[in-house]
Amino acid sequence: MPVPILAAQDLTKTYGRGPDRFDALKGVSLEIDRGDSVAIVGKSGSGKSTLMHILALLDTPGGGQVHVDGTDAKTLSGRRLNALRNTMFGFVFQQFFLNPGSSVLENVALPLKIAGVGSRERRTRGMAVLEQLELADKARNKAGNLSGGQKQRVVIARALINSPQVLFADEPTGNLDTATGRIVEDILFDLNSNHGITLITVTHDHDLAARFNRRLYIRDGLLINTGEEHAA
Template identity: 85%
Template sequence: MTVPILTARELTKSYGRGPDRFDALKGVSLDIEPGESVAIVGKSGSGKSTLMHLLALLDTPGSGTITVDGTAARSLNGRKLNGLRNEMFGFVFQQFFLNPAASVLENVVLPLKIAGVGARERRRRGMEVLEQLQMADKARNKAANLSGGQKQRVVIARALVNKPRVLFADEPTGNLDTATGRIVEDILFDLNQNHGITLIVVTHDHELAERFQRRLYIRDGLLITTDEEHAA
């Protein structure tokens, strides 16, 4: 029996105090298996992005536990937690967060530079993922000169350069037109199906969600685990 790559138990997260307190998550539990594709679906304010940030170790829960490939996140100090996150996870967000004045390659290899990887190895690995995403011919271009779809490919390349086992994406096609968004979706599913990367995507797009192996519906900070319950 395989160990889940991600396990959450009774996660809660609140913001504010007193009358201004907002309970974003109210006790969410789930398991995600290696190689799964999972959509976290919900309306704005439902808690779906909060859940993703907790699972990705970008934030800490008010209570509850998160286990990554058998390692309890709460058992790790700051440096080890950062190391686990950087080794295991890649991130693709709706906002591109690219340095517009830097080249495509410079943007892609930034995680490797932060990790202290040498210049030659950074370039090799950066060009490898750009080739994979058919963007190698844009390596010297400034990020500011790219189309929206090209920018999103660069973001995906940056997410892949550390060879993550889990790829998180938050509304990855939200800023793209329908045709370009479909291309980006196909890239993400190829990474899941043909490269074994666990894919976790936050979306309010039910058409996109239907492409996933599993859908987790969030409503008012609570998890509805099945499509049947969601439809009820």
């Protein structure tokens, strides 16, 4: 039986102490198979972003375990943890986190520069993902001069630069108008269905969630059974 690409067991996470204590997660368990598309759905404060950050190894749980492709994240040192996260995962966030004064190509290739990849290879790989997202003609443009939809496509290109196996997206269309948001959604689902990338998205948008193979609903730090986990 295939090993899930991501598995969580009894995840807990607490912030603050005493009267300020907030239990963001209260024992969440789940499995996500390679190539799946999963929407984690919940209102603001439900724990959905905390859950995604822990699954993406951007945060550590207070209790419980996360396994990535069968490996217990707790067994990884700082360097091995960073290497696993940087090679397996890509990230698309609602806030673009682009350097507005740098070119589109420089923004896209930044993860490779951090990893010590040479300038020629950075350009080759950067242009390849920009071609994939129909942004090659914007390679020399300053990122700050792009539209919202173009910026989000640049963010997706940057997330793809290391050929990730899992793409995490946190409210990826939250800052976009409906038409532009639909274009970005189509790009993400194409990466999932035609390129085999596992897609995990956090959203409060039920229309967006309906497009996923699976929907996991979270409320007050707990996954709830709505009878709608799998798409029809």
